[in-house]
Amino acid sequence: MIVLVTSLDGGVGKTTLTAAMAYHAAVFRRQPVLLIDADWEKAELSQLFRAEYAPGWLSPFLKGEEPAVFKVRDGLYLIPGYDAAEAYQLYDFQISELERALETWVENMPAFAASRGLPPAAIIDTTPTLRLSFLTRLKERGVKTIFIADVRAVSRVSDIKAEQYAAYFKLADAVVVNNTTLFTRNTAPYTIRRISTPKDLHWEAVAKALLKNRHNRRTIEALLDKVYPVSIQAGV
């Protein structure tokens, strides 16, 4: 089971949603999760988890190295993305190369996880505006896609923007609208209410702050039911 968290715009809450889903799955549902920071622009998930610099998901392709796996807590693991973000800045990458590397991960994930005793369920945090053709190929490989947006997704900024959102919505298994207020709270099947930013920007504090809100907790629970139902037990 592989879940991809993606968006059209940056800064809409992909990494926060990924952290909250992983926390809720591992702590409250006791479903083990392997997180992969495939945000090749910023590697924010690795930073949020305060992971040390270590070979990440791109290292097998970049340097022929085994990626580092961080055990965050019981049932929760992280493969960082620092070297991918660094390489993205340093080299003239074709986007298709990074896409192909991530596709190779998806293809090899069951064997990789099984041979290293890691959870077979993975949540991948990504960079915004992944190409629709790439998302389509991943979907064909059985990857579940969660598309997250802020209220721009429902405010019709322009016709072109509306068409772009529509194309992503069509491919997504679940659409989440983040930062909703009283007036936009029922704009999508899955909404996340605005929360005050915790002082400590550490993954656990952020996840707890988001999940402290009852509505948000229900949203995360429903999302997990949709993409990672309890019936999919690890190793089965």
Added chain:
Amino acid sequence: MILNFKKGTQILGKKIADLDTGEPTQPAAQPAALQPTPALATSATAYAFEEPQPGASAPSEDWGELLVRLLASAPEDVAQKLVGCLDREVIIKVLERWSNPYLKVALMLITKK
């Protein structure tokens, strides 16, 4: 072409026994930083959750253990409210039955006058 797909695919498809078992190179440690798991798990169920081990004197399903489990698994706001309703002595009594050195130190600190 910068990425080596042949090599990458080989590494991802490799079994742990075929990998170089050398320790991963680690930069200077920071107190709160996560460290890579040095020895990747070798059994298929290594990611499974570890059940808490109560002390020898604590029965496995008594009210004290159930209370601790409830408080530990409840959402933080609910747990805080529940703790607020409980007598401090009752909680200390329950915790004292667990033989865990970390717990003992924590108890010494919270009961310190």
